[in-house]
Amino acid sequence: MINKIALVGGTHGNETSGIQLIHNWQSSGFSDELASRFSSLDVSLTIANPDALSAHVRFVEEDLNRQFTLEGLDKPSNESTAKEAKLAKQLNQKFGPKGDSGTDLVIDIHNTTSNMGATLIILEADDFHVQLARFVKHNMPEANILLEDEKPYLEHGYLCTMGKRGVMIEVGGQPQGVLREDVYLLTQTMAEVILDFCQAYNTDSLEQYPECEVFRLGENIKFPLNEQGKRTAMIHHALQDNDFAPLIPGAPMFRTFDGKDIEWQEAQETYPHFINEAAYHKLDVAFATATRIML
Amino acid sequence: MINKIALVGGTHGNETSGIQLIHNWQSSGFSDELASRFSSLDVSLTIANPDALSAHVRFVEEDLNRQFTLEGLDKPSNESTAKEAKLAKQLNQKFGPKGDSGTDLVIDIHNTTSNMGATLIILEADDFHVQLARFVKHNMPEANILLEDEKPYLEHGYLCTMGKRGVMIEVGGQPQGVLREDVYLLTQTMAEVILDFCQAYNTDSLEQYPECEVFRLGENIKFPLNEQGKRTAMIHHALQDNDFAPLIPGAPMFRTFDGKDIEWQEAQETYPHFINEAAYHKLDVAFATATRIML
Numbered sequence: 001m002i003n004k005i006a007l008v009g010g011t012h013g014n015e016t017s018g019i020q021l022i023h024n025w026q027s028s029g030f031s032d033e034l035a036s037r038f039s040s041l042d043v044s045l046t047i048a049n050p051d052a053l054s055a056h057v058r059f060v061e062e063d064l065n066r067q068f069t070l071e072g073l074d075k076p077s078n079e080s081t082a083k084e085a086k087l088a089k090q091l092n093q094k095f096g097p098k099g100d101s102g103t104d105l106v107i108d109i110h111n112t113t114s115n116m117g118a119t120l121i122i123l124e125a126d127d128f129h130v131q132l133a134r135f136v137k138h139n140m141p142e143a144n145i146l147l148e149d150e151k152p153y154l155e156h157g158y159l160c161t162m163g164k165r166g167v168m169i170e171v172g173g174q175p176q177g178v179l180r181e182d183v184y185l186l187t188q189t190m191a192e193v194i195l196d197f198c199q200a201y202n203t204d205s206l207e208q209y210p211e212c213e214v215f216r217l218g219e220n221i222k223f224p225l226n227e228q229g230k231r232t233a234m235i236h237h238a239l240q241d242n243d244f245a246p247l248i249p250g251a252p253m254f255r256t257f258d259g260k261d262i263e264w265q266e267a268q269e270t271y272p273h274f275i276n277e278a279a280y281h282k283l284d285v286a287f288a289t290a291t292r293i294m295l
Numbered sequence: 296m297i298n299k300i301a302l303v304g305g306t307h308g309n310e311t312s313g314i315q316l317i318h319n320w321q322s323s324g325f326s327d328e329l330a331s332r333f334s335s336l337d338v339s340l341t342i343a344n345p346d347a348l349s350a351h352v353r354f355v356e357e358d359l360n361r362q363f364t365l366e367g368l369d370k371p372s373n374e375s376t377a378k379e380a381k382l383a384k385q386l387n388q389k390f391g392p393k394g395d396s397g398t399d400l401v402i403d404i405h406n407t408t409s410n411m412g413a414t415l416i417i418l419e420a421d422d423f424h425v426q427l428a429r430f431v432k433h434n435m436p437e438a439n440i441l442l443e444d445e446k447p448y449l450e451h452g453y454l455c456t457m458g459k460r461g462v463m464i465e466v467g468g469q470p471q472g473v474l475r476e477d478v479y480l481l482t483q484t485m486a487e488v489i490l491d492f493c494q495a496y497n498t499d500s501l502e503q504y505p506e507c508e509v510f511r512l513g514e515n516i517k518f519p520l521n522e523q524g525k526r527t528a529m530i531h532h533a534l535q536d537n538d539f540a541p542l543i544p545g546a547p548m549f550r551t552f553d554g555k556d557i558e559w560q561e562a563q564e565t566y567p568h569f570i571n572e573a574a575y576h577k578l579d580v581a582f583a584t585a586t587r588i589m590l
Contacts, residue, residue, distance in 0.1 A: 016576075023525070024552050056577055057352075113470040175408040175470035177573035181532045181550055230318070237476045255476055257319050278472035281311075282351055 002104045002165075002198040005043045006095045007191065009109045011065050011159050012279070013052025014176040017187040018109025018169070022047055038195050040202040046095075048108075048159060049087060056177060058279055059084050065108070066157040073098060088159070096162040099154055106163030107194055111183055112172035113278040114287075115241040118186040119144040120194070121168040123153050125214075128165065128201075130295050134209035135197040140189060144244050146170070146273065146290070148217045167194065173241070176278055211294045215244060215271050218289035224254060224262060225284060232256055235276045235286060243273045244290075254286070297399045297460075297493040300338045301390045302486065304404045306360050306454050307574070308347025309471040312482040313404025313464070317342055333490050335497040343386060343403075343454060346378065351472060353574055354379050360403070361452040368393055383454070391457040394449055401458030402489055406478055407467035408573045409582075410536040413481040414439040415489070416463040418448050420509075423460065423496075425590045429504035430492040435484060439539050440509045441465070441568065441585070462489065468536070471573055506589045510539060510566050513584035519549060519557060520579065527551055530571045530581060538568045541587075549581070 007025075009018030026045050030038065047053065049064050060083045067073075067088035073096075077086050095103045120136050122129045125147055133145045153161060160166025169190050174183040200206045223231045233254035239247065246269040247253060253272075254262035264270065271290040274280065302320075304313030321340050325333065342348065344359050355378045362368075362383035368391075372381050390398045415431050417424045420442055428440045448456060455461025464485050469478040495501045518526045528549035534542065541564040542548060548567075549557035559565065566585040569575065 020526075020529075020552070027525075028553075113473050173470075175468075175573050176472070177576050178408050178470075178571050179529050179576075180535060180571065181529050182535070184529060230322075231315075234315075234474050234476050234479060240475060240477070257315075258323075276473050276475065278470050281472050281474075 001040075001202050003040070003042050003202070004102065004104045005041055005195070005198060006046060006103050006106045006163060007043055007109070008046045008048050008106060008159065010047035010049055010053050011108055012058045012110060013049050013054075014056055014058050015109075015111045016177065016179040017111045017171060017174060017184045019047060019053060020179055020184060021109065021188055021191060034192070037192075038199055040199050041195060043195065048091060049084065051083065058176070064088060065159050068092065068098060068159050068161050069157040070098060070154060072157065091159065092162050098162050101162060101164045103163040104165065105198065106160040106166040107169065107191065108158070108160040108166065109169045109187060109191065110171075111174045111187070112170055112274060113175055114243050114273065114275045115173040116170060116243045116273055117142060117144055117172070118190045119146050119170040119273075120190065121146045121148060121170055123148050123156055123158070123161070123166065125149055125295060129167075131201070131206060131209075132167070132194070132197050133214060133295055134212045135200070135206065136190070136193050137212035138209045139193050139196065143190060145212060145214045145295070146217065147214050147293075147295070150217055169194070214293050214295045215273065215290035216293050218270065218291060220285045220288050221253075221272075223284045223286045224256070231284065233262060236261060239272060239275060239287070241275070243275050244271050246270070247272050296497050298335070298337050298497070299397065299399045300336055300490070300493060301341060301398050301401045301458060302338055302404070303341045303343050303401060303454065305342035305344055305348050306403055307353045307405060308344050308349075309351055309353050310404075310406045311472065311474040312406045312466060312469060312479045314342060314348060315474055315479060316404065316483055316486060329487070332487075333494055335494055336490060338490065344379065344382060353471070359383060360454050363387065363393060363454050363456050364452040365393060365449060367452065386454065387457050393457050396457060396459045398458040399460065400493065401455040401461040402464065402486065403453070403455040403461065404464045404482060404486065405466075406469045406482070407465055407569060408470055409538050409568065409570045410468040411465060411538045411568055412437060412439055412467070413485045414441050414465040414568075415485060416441045416443060416465055418443050418451055418453070418456070418461065420444055420590060424462075426496070426501060426504075427462070427489070427492050428509060428590055429507045430495070430501065431485070431488050432507035433504045434488050434491065438485060440507060440590070441512065442509050442588075442590070443512045445512055464489070509588050509590045510568065510585035511588050513565065513586060515580045515583050516548075516567075518579045518581045519551070526579065528557060531556060534567060534570060534582075536570070538570050539566050541565070542567050
């Protein structure tokens with residue numbers, strides 16, 4: 001049974017769509033219709049990093065969504081421990097403890113400046129998550145499913161890994177600090193569809209849904225840099241906003257500032273996403289690659 | 296003569312297109328073709344707020360682009376003076392002093408999360424700026440001209456008012472911290488066209504260009520708030536991304552979180568811009584209005 005569910009927004013303080021959804025459901029509660037749709041679920045609503053919200057920033061000292069490693073959570077705090085590392089321990093007491101969690105599912109809501117539409121990020125491809133992916137794709141055909149299973153579930157540092165299971169909602173494109181109606185509505189729909197799945201799972205009313213397309217995370221591709229570490233190119237206009245579309249061998253991915261194209265040179269096509277995400281710019285990450293599989 | 300020109304980027308540290316253009320021209324210099332096009336001009340290239348760039352933020356303590364009032368620049372600094380207020384004084388020594396400036400024209404480059412395309416912001420409608428507006432519109436028909444003459448030139452707190460004359464380039468939509476090729480190229484084109492105008496002005500080779508459409512700033516429209524000061528609505532999808540398109544009486548401008556439309560109720564159409572700009576969110580500013588005039 002998936003009973004205890006933590007729905008979380010504001011893990012990043014400038015990602016407004018999840019924050020607004022949590023605020024709205026906190027202030028008005030679920031409508032009668034939603035309460036009846038989710039009757040088997042005990043859903044808590046949480047803003048993860050209120051200080052980051054107040055400061056209108058992604059995080060105050062360190063990225064909260066990288067603090068939930070078992071090592072990090074075990075390390076004793078001292079004066080020099082970052083605000084978000086301490087916050088992670090508090091959240092883990094409430095919703096974890098990670099590895100032996102009292103929360104059946106953590107759903108952590110994000111948005112991105114990349115044009116990724118409504119994306120469900122899953123960290124495992126076990127039966128539960130395969131069923132979830134198929135259910136979401138069936139009920140929300142415009143959704144994308146992204147699988148990040150490059151390491152075992154518990155080795156991720158993501159906030160959602162506090163739960164027995166954890167997933168992320170990632171919707172874009174939306175600038176940091178801005179709330180777009182289209183992104184807000186996609187976020188709300190995906191949250192409701194995931195809760196619908198949990199209800200169906202609990203009440204044994206899941207149907208057999210067809211296999212669905214899933215993008216499996218590959219690696220990060222960096223911007224080209226010169227010897228001084230300065231960028232020499234930008235995302236090519238043909239790639240910009242085309243998250244999850246195939247980037248085929250020979251197709252342009254960067255445009256240098258002196259007007260030359262740099263092409264994708266691998267033998268296989270890839271499925272870029274997180275293209276030109278603001279939060280990854282300081283790391284010089286241009287986009288992430290993926291392979292397309294059926295689950 | 297418009298001889299001494301200060302081209303400035305990074306007045307806001309997370310507005311990347313102007314920053315990148317300044318960096319590129321600093322490192323490579325003008326091409327031979329540009330150097331010949333701008334032969335009568337002495338153009339300096341400046342990053343205004345390097346600390347804000349390093350921190351990947353709009354400003355460290357206060358908005359630099361509001362510090363250039365005559366009163367603010369005259370006030371003696373003390374320990375509690377904001378970083379950006381001190382910086383404004385330094386810049387004003389170099390490029391001003393405001394009101395008696397050694398710089399003929401300051402061109403300050405910005406970008407916005409609003410879908411404003413390439414916008415030239417002028418602060419006066421005198422003969423020089425009318426000629427400039429017409430020249431820009433003639434040579435870059437996709438450009439918008441925004442006139443902010445609600446107060447006299449010297450009463451603005453904008454950085455560009457250090458110069459004898461000052462204008463701003465404002466291009467969008469681009470998330471903070473992201474560099475988009477389309478926005479970068481529009482920024483570069485508009486900077487070059489303004490410099491072309493100065494060259495033509497100096498060499499007495501301006502033609503008579505036709506009257507052009509200009510949007511004259513009205514007022515800021517705020518998001519609807521409840522009694523607790525929380526937002527109850529978002530920008531309507533019909534308004535989002537439609538900067539400078541007419542918003543006619545009765546047309547929706549907000550969508551409440553419980554799904555109702557809020558319409559533009561004035562008797563006259565208006566021309567919204569800075570729609571859903573991230574930097575104005577903390578001020579609860581939804582957009583600015585404008586009237587459409589011919590100059």
